[in-house]
Amino acid sequence: MLKKLRILLIILVLSSCFYDCQSKQSSDNQVKTVEQNLVVTPKIKPESKAEKCLQSMGLVNIKDSLPNLIIDLKYSTTDNFIGIDFYGDITNAFVQNECLIKLQNAYQILQNKKPEYTFIVFDAVRSLEAQQLMWDSVDVPQNIKHWYVANPAKGSIHNFGMALDISIVDDTGNVLDMGTEFDYFGELAYPNKTEYFYQNGNLSEQQYQNRNLLMSIMADAGFYVSKTEWWHYNAASLAYSKNKYEIFSLKNCADE
Numbered sequence: 001m002l003k004k005l006r007i008l009l010i011i012l013v014l015s016s017c018f019y020d021c022q023s024k025q026s027s028d029n030q031v032k033t034v035e036q037n038l039v040v041t042p043k044i045k046p047e048s049k050a051e052k053c054l055q056s057m058g059l060v061n062i063k064d065s066l067p068n069l070i071i072d073l074k075y076s077t078t079d080n081f082i083g084i085d086f087y088g089d090i091t092n093a094f095v096q097n098e099c100l101i102k103l104q105n106a107y108q109i110l111q112n113k114k115p116e117y118t119f120i121v122f123d124a125v126r127s128l129e130a131q132q133l134m135w136d137s138v139d140v141p142q143n144i145k146h147w148y149v150a151n152p153a154k155g156s157i158h159n160f161g162m163a164l165d166i167s168i169v170d171d172t173g174n175v176l177d178m179g180t181e182f183d184y185f186g187e188l189a190y191p192n193k194t195e196y197f198y199q200n201g202n203l204s205e206q207q208y209q210n211r212n213l214l215m216s217i218m219a220d221a222g223f224y225v226s227k228t229e230w231w232h233y234n235a236a237s238l239a240y241s242k243n244k245y246e247i248f249s250l251k252n253c254a255d256e
């Protein structure tokens with residue numbers, strides 16, 4: 001009897017592995033097509049001191065477990081609202097493990113809905129020093145500055161590795177049109193005004209659908225969208241993140 005059960009168990013394990021391996025292989029092939037079509041300057045990613053520091057703080061590299069995602073840290077390039085690369089040798093996207101688990105869920109939902117698409121990550125953990133530079137540089141009136149960039153005195157959820165800036169890439173390698181660019185500081189980027197701007201003709205049918213696709217997937221995976229940025233998602237509140245995790249400051253990495 002026991003022997004029969006054991007054989008049955010082995011058959012079950014083997015058949016489920018066969019199914020998983022098959023589906024993984026087919027999704028890998030699909031995403032490979034996406035990546036091959038992308039026009040992204042390849043970066044050599046040495047293990048820098050800052051990234052080693054992030055690892056020692058317990059943060060994880062998204063690419064390690066989600067290799068099919070595109071990582072394009074905008075602040076590690078000059079293609080950002082400040083126009084300089086202020087992330088330096090941080091070129092990989094690091095987050096806390098519980099944020100990664102939600103992202104894995106989001107990716108699974110995306111694969112189920114649109115197997116030909118993948119995510120593109122614009123920002124993940126951010127140092128306190130980078131937060132300060134952004135706070136000092138954002139060109140909006142002082143009284144509404146905190147709507148767009150968190151005050152470094154309070155800290156951003158990015159500083160704890162519990163937030164992501166993210167969008168979707170299609171099968172031709174293009175980032176989906178969400179109606180505004182990443183880091184557009186204005187009402188057109190407000191998630192809760194998506195419906196309003198669509199009804200008023202400021203967002204096209206396609207932009208409206210693209211944005212709703214991203215927002216619904218991220219919400220289903222347990223993320224909370226920012227009030228002012230369709231691309232920004234928190235894995236938890238600032239209070240929770242502060243209580244549980246250490247803030248990422250380059251000063252703390254100096255002697256690593």
Ligand SMILES: [Zn+2]
Pocket residue numbers: 123158163164165231232233
């Ligand atoms: Zn953000």
